[in-house]
Amino acid sequence: MILDLVFQLLQVMLVILIAPLLTGVVRATKARLTRRRGPPLLQPYRDILRLARKEAIVADSASWLFHHTPYIVFASTWVAASLIPTFATDLLFSWAADLIAIIALLGAGRFFLSLAGLDVGTSFGGLGSSRESLFGALAEPAMIVIVFTLALVAGSTQLSTVAAYMTSDAVGLRVSLGMALVALIIVAIAENGRIPVDNPSTHLELTMVHEAMILEYSGRHLAVIELAAMMKLSLYVSLIICVFFPWGAAIADASVADRVFGAIVYVVKLLTAGVALGAFETSIAKMRVFRVPDFVGGALMLGFLGALLLFVSRTLK
Amino acid sequence: MSAEALCLAGDAGLLALAVAGALFAAKPLGRPLVYGGALVLSALMLAVAAGALAFGGGAETLVLPLGLPWIGARFHIDALSAFFLVVVNLSAAAASLYALGYGRTEHDPERVLPFYPAFLAGMNLVLVAADAYTFLLSWEFMSLASWALVMARHSEDQNARAGYVYLVMASFGTFALLIAFALVAGLDGRFAFEAMRAAPPAAGVAMLAFAAALIGAGSKAGLVPLHVWLPLAHPAAPSHVSALMSGAMTKVAVYAFIRIAFDLAGPPDWRLSIPVLIVGAASGLIGVLQALMDNDLKRVLAYSTIENIGLIFVALGLAYAFHATDFDAAAALAMTAALLHIFNHALFKSLLFFGAGAVLTATGERRLNRLGGLLNRMPSTGLFMLVGAAAISALPPLNGFVSEWMILQAVLLSPAFSEWTLKILAPAVGAGVALTAALAAACFVRAFGIPFLGRPRSEAAERAKEADRLSLAAMAGLAALCAIVGIFPGQAIDALSPAVDLLIGAHVPNQSSMPWLTIAPVAASRGSYNGLLVAAFIVASASMASTVIHRFASGALRRAPAWDCGFPDPAPTTQYTGESFSQPVRRVFGQLAFVVEERIDMPRPGETRAAHLNLRLTDRIWNLLYVPLILVVERTAVQLNRLQFLTIRQYMSVVFGALVVLLVVLASWP
Incomplete structure (x- = not known):
């Protein structure tokens, strides 16, 4: 019991501590690929600490919602991230929420962040909120359809069960899972505002979405929101790892050694994914806002097609 | 006393309040009397209904010597009625408490106070009725009372139209329900629910009854494409009545559908779940899109009611389909989801x-x-x-x-x-x-x-x-x-x-x-x-997170003008609008x-007038379905108008002809 609690706490701390490193890796990769030296890998940690120590400036017209939102967004993202199996499945609280609840927790974060964008009453904030709402409205159903495919294959929406099923021999190679993987990657890119959907490193541009919403935030509020955004990125990467590449993770009642090994494997996988994301972002251009619905709609259709293919293959068997 | 008797006593109390409301509406005492009384009665009925749901209601049916002479007015509370009574009376208690304060701003209390308790009584009566006649009578009573409340602010722009559309659609809905009950009751007139259950209709008739119930209850609940009255009527009423119409009355309509489809119309047929699922999903999607586009706070809420009713019907459709295919564990899950969402x-x-x-x-x-x-x-x-x-x-x-x-x-x-x-x-x-x-x-x-x-x-x-x-x-x-x-x-x-x-x-x-x-x-x-x-x-x-940051990092806060990328515009019209x-x-x-x-409308370079964006949204369903329908009705009315200018001899022959046709039909009926 005590050991279970220790591992659960380890998981909770791991997801928050490793998130800035992933962002650092993505940035470093992009810098290297464009022949810049780039900031050191640990720069995101320093950024967050620097911001947290500064005084926060709040606009005159803002309401109380404005300075509570960062913590709400942070908390919902952190809880969601902690519920995704990283190095081990079936942790102490892993049954508290399934994948649908995790999606809804992220939706809660988006809901409050969009409200905060409207709170100050500037046109940039409204622009960000309105576009974020559109992207969310597209990405969420795509995500649910992906969940549907996974639940068809693994017979559960509980991530621990899905991961355990995926490591078993029963899976085999399935076209539907390939489609679900592509769809999930598209959703992850859209949800995290990465290129080609949104560019996280731009400011003062009419194309920005996430950055426009949080334009009025500063100091510790901005630090918390940035950390939440980094956690969200690592959450999606962890989700992809957990569902499609779970090998090495400690399944069910594994020994302590297995879990430690699982943690090492997880970190390696996460950082590899960071390098891949950096390479992908360097090789592609950002798309216009109204091309995004086609892009994310593609994910929805892929997920749906995957589910239908599963039906067909089951009846043919 | 049984739960049925207690509920009927509560309804009688509400009707007495309606009379009191009519008498004392203009007096300062009227408002606290009506709303306070409604609050107490709703809370009591809520307790009775919750008790009936938790411990099971009586097995007996209460029969009063009213209504159709050979059946009487029958009342019964089973678990389904009890659940819906909880929903309605909880909303009613909250609305009455709210109205105790909110009602102070009412312009014409005499247009609200008598009808409010009557409306509550109507909803309660529908839920406890156990024969088709009492059910339809209470249903119509509920519709008319709510119509009167919609018309409480008749002088406001558009409200008269809202009331008219509501009245037409409500009559249509009741008509469809009448057909549904008639089909289930059969030719020998089994109007009591018990008798209907004892001898369910044949498969073909049951299918028609199901369709009529979906149309009748669906038009009251606000299912697409019969939803057009809802976003007009719900917002037009005073806000506590809007809350009741959206929160409670649509649920009474859902109750009517569940009662007929799951309880009275005999064994389920999976094919019937298809229209329910499609209509439910369409209502959800169209309702939420309309809510997203509308610019009136109360109308946004009314459209969102259509959306939620859509979700409820999706769950009901799933429950029906699972039930029909004998997968009762899943049917129970879907039905629980539907009731919980209600x-x-x-x-x-x-x-x-x-x-x-x-x-x-x-x-x-x-x-x-x-x-x-x-x-x-x-x-x-x-x-x-x-x-x-x-x-x-x-x-x-x-x-x-x-x-x-x-x-x-x-x-x-x-x-x-x-x-x-x-x-x-x-x-x-x-x-x-x-x-x-x-x-x-x-x-x-x-x-x-x-x-x-x-x-x-x-x-x-x-x-x-x-x-x-x-x-x-x-x-x-x-x-x-x-x-x-x-x-x-x-x-x-x-x-x-x-x-x-x-x-x-x-x-x-x-x-x-x-x-x-x-x-x-x-x-x-x-x-x-x-x-x-x-x-x-x-x-x-x-x-x-908040404690750690305030403790170890910084807790300082400064108020300043908004930054807005360095170019803040003080005019509030530059904000994002709906x-x-x-x-x-x-x-x-x-x-x-x-x-x-x-x-x-962009002025050419050099012109000093302002640029304009004109946005017009027209409802596709209204254009496709209702505009032609209205045209047909109007044309027919013009044609039929001739019948009003006949001589007395011609009238006599029309009456004679109608009589002969009816007798021939009756004689040749199998």
Whole structure:
């Protein structure tokens, strides 16, 4: 019991501590690929600490919602991230929420962040909120359809069960899972505002979405929101790892050694994914806002097609 | 005394209040008397209904010597009636408490006070009626009382039209229900529900009755394409009545559908679930899109009612399909989800309408684009509205999420269908539900964000004052219930078991016995959710983050003008408005439900006049279905008009001819 609690706490701390490193890796990769030296890998940690120590400036017209939102967004993202199996499945609280609840927790974060964008009453904030709402409205159903495919294959929406099923021999190679993987990657890119959907490193541009919403935030509020955004990125990467590449993770009642090994494997996988994301972002251009619905709609259709293919293959068997 | 007798006594009390309301409306005593009395009576009936749901009602049917002579007026409360009585009386109690404060601003109390208790009595009577005659009579009574309340502010623009459309659609709905009951009752007139159950109709007749019930109840509930009256009528009434119409009366319509489809119309046929699923998903999607485009706070809420009724019908369709294919565990899950969503929607929709009413009282405005910054001026109303908005957007750990999660879990069981149509339709409907839920979140970011956040867009919004204490108490109670049901969903699900048992013959596994108050409606390995833990984790991590940062980093805060990339514009009109917020969604999804015409009038270089954007949205369904229908009715009326100018000899021959035709039909009837 005590050991279970220790591992659960380890998981909770791991997801928050490793998130800035992933962002650092993505940035470093992009810098290297464009022949810049780039900031050191640990720069995101320093950024967050620097911001947290500064005084926060709040606009005159803002309401109380404005300075509570960062913590709400942070908390919902952190809880969601902690519920995704990283190095081990079936942790102490892993049954508290399934994948649908995790999606809804992220939706809660988006809901409050969009409200905060409207709170100050500037046109940039409204622009960000309105576009974020559109992207969310597209990405969420795509995500649910992906969940549907996974639940068809693994017979559960509980991530621990899905991961355990995926490591078993029963899976085999399935076209539907390939489609679900592509769809999930598209959703992850859209949800995290990465290129080609949104560019996280731009400011003062009419194309920005996430950055426009949080334009009025500063100091510790901005630090918390940035950390939440980094956690969200690592959450999606962890989700992809957990569902499609779970090998090495400690399944069910594994020994302590297995879990430690699982943690090492997880970190390696996460950082590899960071390098891949950096390479992908360097090789592609950002798309216009109204091309995004086609892009994310593609994910929805892929997920749906995957589910239908599963039906067909089951009846043919 | 039995629960039925207590309920009827309560209804009699409400009708007495209606009379008292008519007598004392102009007196200062009238308002507290009517609303206070309604509050007490609703609370008592709520207790009776909750008792009947928990401990089972009496098996007896109460028969009064009224109504049709050979049947009498029959009343019975089973678990299903008891559940709906809980929903209606909870909403009614909250609305009465709210109206004790809110009613002070009423211009014409004599147009509201007599009809309000009558409306409550009508809804209660529909739920306890146990024969078709009493049912339809109470149904019509409820419709007419609510029509009178819609017309309470008859002098306002558009309200007369709303009342007219409502009256026409309500008559049409009752007509369809009449046909449904007539088909189930058969030629030998088995009008008592017990007799209908004892001898269910043949398959073909049952199918027709099912369709008529879907049309009749659906038109009252606001299913697409029969929803057109709802966004006109619900907002036109005073806000506490709007809350009741959206939160409770639509549920009475759902009750009518459940009663006929699951209870009276005989053994289920899976093919019938197809129209229910399609119409439900379409209502969800079209309702939420309309809500996203509309610019009137109360109308946004009314459209969102259509959306939620759509979700409820999706769950009912799934329950019906699972039930018909003998997968009763899944049917029980879907039915529990439907009933829970019915309860949840009554909570948060009433709450939101109360908030909208408070805004209307404080500013005199319902248009989103004339409001803004109200959270600073009405902090408590704003907080409760925020809870309602978050709950209706299905955000964990509130109650809306639990029921939508259960609907999705039921969708996930659809591979078990053996019929290919359902196998493919169910996931498509599930994707529609997910899209609807996501759009609903966007809709309520807009519906809360534009009026409550930002800077005030008008002087009225600038001067707004907090609502009175009684109104706030009603809102606080509902907001608390939203949170409680969300955090302890297992108890709510267990409370629904008797009703589900009655309809399906099975219920979901007992949830209260699960460890840590988790809910796992199918099996723990299939999917589980724990509202309590999620809420505790969120609160703990948010407060921990806040404490750590304030303690070890910085707690300093400075107020300054907004930055806005260095070019802030002091004019509040430069903020995002409702239209601009929904523009991306309008561009992507708008064509689904509307004919969108955007015309940009850009002055040529050198001209000094302002540029204009003209936006016109027209409802596709209205254009396709209702405009031709109205034309046909008008043409026919012109033709029939000739009949009014006949001579007395011609009239006699018309009467004679009609008589002969009727006699021939009767004689040749098999």
